[in-house]
Amino acid sequence: MTTASIPRVRGLRRVLRAALGRAYPRIIGQNRERSWLFYDTVLPLLGTIAFVYVYKALGAPDRFIGYVIMGGATTAFWMNVMWNMAAQFYWDKQGGNLELYMVVPCGITPILLGMSLGGFVATVLRAVAIVLIGSLMFHVRFDISNLGVFLLVFGVAVVALYGLGVTFASLFLLWGREAWHMAELFMEPVFLASGFYFPVRALGFWAAMGTSLIPLTLALDAMRQLLFGAAHPALLPVWWEVAGLVFLAVLFIVLARFMLARMEYLARREGRLSLRF
Amino acid sequence: MATAVAVRQEGPLRRWWRVLRVSFWLGWQIETNWTDPLLFFIYSLAKPLGGVLILVFMYFVVARGGQGPMLGFFVVGTALWPFVLRGMMGIAWGLISDREHWKTLRYIYTSPIPYRGYLIGRALAQATSAVAPAVITLIFGRYVLGVPLHLATVNVQYAAVAMITGIAGIVALGLVVVSAAMLISGEAWRMPEGVGAGLYLVSGAIFPVTTLPGPLQTLSQVFPLTWWLEAMRRGLLGPQSVRSFAWAGDAQVLAYEVVVTAVWIIVATFIFGIAERRARQLGILDQESAY
Numbered sequence: 001m002t003t004a005s006i007p008r009v010r011g012l013r014r015v016l017r018a019a020l021g022r023a024y025p026r027i028i029g030q031n032r033e034r035s036w037l038f039y040d041t042v043l044p045l046l047g048t049i050a051f052v053y054v055y056k057a058l059g060a061p062d063r064f065i066g067y068v069i070m071g072g073a074t075t076a077f078w079m080n081v082m083w084n085m086a087a088q089f090y091w092d093k094q095g096g097n098l099e100l101y102m103v104v105p106c107g108i109t110p111i112l113l114g115m116s117l118g119g120f121v122a123t124v125l126r127a128v129a130i131v132l133i134g135s136l137m138f139h140v141r142f143d144i145s146n147l148g149v150f151l152l153v154f155g156v157a158v159v160a161l162y163g164l165g166v167t168f169a170s171l172f173l174l175w176g177r178e179a180w181h182m183a184e185l186f187m188e189p190v191f192l193a194s195g196f197y198f199p200v201r202a203l204g205f206w207a208a209m210g211t212s213l214i215p216l217t218l219a220l221d222a223m224r225q226l227l228f229g230a231a232h233p234a235l236l237p238v239w240w241e242v243a244g245l246v247f248l249a250v251l252f253i254v255l256a257r258f259m260l261a262r263m264e265y266l267a268r269r270e271g272r273l274s275l276r277f
Numbered sequence: 278m279a280t281a282v283a284v285r286q287e288g289p290l291r292r293w294w295r296v297l298r299v300s301f302w303l304g305w306q307i308e309t310n311w312t313d314p315l316l317f318f319i320y321s322l323a324k325p326l327g328g329v330l331i332l333v334f335m336y337f338v339v340a341r342g343g344q345g346p347m348l349g350f351f352v353v354g355t356a357l358w359p360f361v362l363r364g365m366m367g368i369a370w371g372l373i374s375d376r377e378h379w380k381t382l383r384y385i386y387t388s389p390i391p392y393r394g395y396l397i398g399r400a401l402a403q404a405t406s407a408v409a410p411a412v413i414t415l416i417f418g419r420y421v422l423g424v425p426l427h428l429a430t431v432n433v434q435y436a437a438v439a440m441i442t443g444i445a446g447i448v449a450l451g452l453v454v455v456s457a458a459m460l461i462s463g464e465a466w467r468m469p470e471g472v473g474a475g476l477y478l479v480s481g482a483i484f485p486v487t488t489l490p491g492p493l494q495t496l497s498q499v500f501p502l503t504w505w506l507e508a509m510r511r512g513l514l515g516p517q518s519v520r521s522f523a524w525a526g527d528a529q530v531l532a533y534e535v536v537v538t539a540v541w542i543i544v545a546t547f548i549f550g551i552a553e554r555r556a557r558q559l560g561i562l563d564q565e566s567a568y
Contacts, residue, residue: 039467046474050483054332057484058347060339094378177311185320188327198334 015113018106022114030122040076040122041129048072048130051197052138062140063228064198069134070224071196073127074216078190081161082183084119085112086168090179098273102264109260112169116162142227149238150226156245157219163252164215170256170263174272195220201233208235215252218244289391296390300398301405304371308406318409325410326417329355332483333422349425350519352418353510354482359407361447361482361502362473367403368396368451369458369469376563377466383563393452393549400451404444415513425517432527436512439505439531446501446538450476452545456552459562481506486521497521501541504534 009017030036048068055064092098101111135142144150172179193211194200200208200221211217212235222241224232236244267273287295309317332351375382386392418424454472458465479486479493480502486494497503503521508530510518522530556562 033464035464039464039471043467043471043474046471046478050474050478051335053478053484053488054335055339057488058336058339064335064339181311181320185323188324188331192327192331192334195334197331198338202334202338 014106015110018104018110019114019117022111023118024114026115026118027121030118036122037125040126041133044072044075044079044126045130045133047075048134049137052134062138063231065138066135066140066142066227067199067224068197069131069138069140070220070227071191072134073130074194074196074220075191076123076126076130077158077161078216079187080116080119080123081165082168082186085116085162085165086172087179087183088112088115089169089173090175093273102273108264109166109257112166112260116165120158120162145226145229149242150223153219153222153226153238153242153245156242156249157215160215160245160249160252161219163249163256166256167252167259170259173260173263173267174270190214190216193217199224199233199235201235205235212244213248215245215248218248293391293394296394297398297401300395301402304367304399304402305405307374308402321406321410322413325355325359325414328358329414329418346514346517346519348422349418349514349517350485350510351483352414352422352424352426353513353518354506356411356414356418357443357506357509358477358482359410360404360444361450361476363407364400364404364444364447365451365454365476366469366473368400368448369454369465370403371396371399372455372458373465373469377565380565386562392553393546396452396455397448400448401444404447425515426513430515432512432515435527435531436509439508439512439534442531442534442538443501443505443509446505446534446541449501449538449541449545452549453541456545456548459552459556460559465566476500476502479503481521485519487523498533499537501534501538504530504537508534 048071051068051072052065055068089098092101101108104111131142134140172182175182191197193203194214194217195203195208195211196216200211200217203211208217218235218241221232221235222238222245225234225238225241235241311317312320329352332355333348336345336347336351372382375385385395415426419426450472454469457468461468477483479489479497480500481497482502486497486503489497507521508527511520511527511530525533553562
């Protein structure tokens with residue numbers, strides 16, 4: 001009787017419903033405990049302000065303060081991807097939910113999509129708060145020369161970034177205690193490689209091209225070009241960077257699907273799915 | 278029976294020493310045995326070296342090459358900051374992970390050991406894991422970035438006193454943070470990170486506190502970390518260091534560090550006692566939040 005009343009949705013509808021189902025507790029949970037508003041907006045702002053004062057101590061032009069504020073906002077996305085997507089299966093292992101995800105009929109990709117959607121709402125709020133408060137505090141104006149292209153860069157970068165997040169999540173599926181430390185490991189080195197706080201061109205052209213495999217490198221450079229114009233030492237023209245981001249988005253989505261299936265198989269075979277420590 | 282007699286005969290100092298030693302060993306195992314030594318070494322280095330290189334590139338894009346005293350400021354600050362992250366935040370993480378992750382807090386707390394000593398041992402183990410990254414960051418600064426860290430000009434005794442006092446200050450701050458972590462559960466795991474971010478901003482870790490607005494400059498002097506970092510820069514870089522307190526002589530800075538640290542130790546001991554009592558009264562000492 002119960003089985004008959006369950007709607008048998010398939011394909012994309014099932015993916016969407018499962019993703020929304022997983023996003024729901026995350027969004028509702030955040031609203032129930034609003035302390036995250038303080039922890040997710042004020043605290044990351046402190047680190048950003050510290051880097052603003054570094055440029056002030058160096059006597060840098062105001063443009064660099066804008067760089068830092070943008071970098072600070074971008075950290076929100078990177079941290080969301082690493083801690084709330086890549087490492088999510090680690091948290092779920094600890095909480096005992098991972099086994100449940102494995103037996104639901106939708107597969108784990110929609111679960112990850114739902115997690116990212118749920119986390120994305122808070123991440124956007126966090127990024128907007130950093131940009132607004134930071135620019136008000138330090139009197140920085142952001143004049144976007146082409147809003148349409150800016151939004152396009154942002155949108156494609158988010159898709160590529162979350163594709164990378166799912167790829168990482170599959171690796172983290174195999175890890176126990178390492179997961180926490182590996183997520184930590186991908187913080188400062190990535191902030192350096194992607195030029196979160198300085199123009200990535202400063203790394204040198206070829207080094208910056210190498211680090212462009214991280215979608216945020218091209219995204220930040222393109223957005224800075226649209227914000228600061230000719231004053232910004234660009235890595236590549238904006239449209240080349242958009243094309244690069246589209247390529248990365250497709251690459252990471254394909255890679256994510258392959259890796260997830262492969263790592264799930266390995267994790268099952270080696271009995272690591274329920275290995276907590 | 279014999280063990281019970283031995284424990285009774287053990288003086289408080291010896292018991293503290295034993296607890297420190299054993300909890301240090303435990304903390305070290307938890308900190309390091311999650312992977313092989315090579316990966317642990319890379320992991321230990323990546324964060325501080327990444328941090329210092331971010332500052333170096335920020336410096337180079339503004340200064341367009343060349344070297345200056347700010348590079349030394351960045352290198353020493355970034356080399357020493359992991360002691361704060363691991364020592365201060367580590368003590369809080371010791372409690373939170375025992376409570377939430379390992380679920381061993383109630384067993385450790387009810388064992389006949391000074392719990393404060395156990396937490397300090399865990400913190401010292403974490404702080405010890407910051408030694409290698411600190412040394413390598415300083416070597417990198419000296420030989421790759423050309424920072425004037427010469428053995429001939431380093432004031433070893435001064436730096437050693439500043440360092441030991443600094444570690445005591447970090448542990449005292451950690452005890453205050455862990456006191457707060459005892460009384461909150463929902464966001465306890467984020468709170469130490471938040472305190473660390475606040476201290477990173479006000480204690481002159483990566484820029485001189487003279488850059489801060491007036492009230493924050495005053496606030497920065499309240500924390501032992503500010504005096505510790507200033508003293509360490511003077512001890513390691515000598516007269517060429519960029520100074521947060523140009524008005525103070527070297528001896529004065531060290532004296533301030535010792536006094537402020539002593540005050541924090543007293544305050545931290547008092548606060549920890551209150552928080553511990555309060556958590557027991559409320560029955561939340563081992564309350565899990567399922568973070």
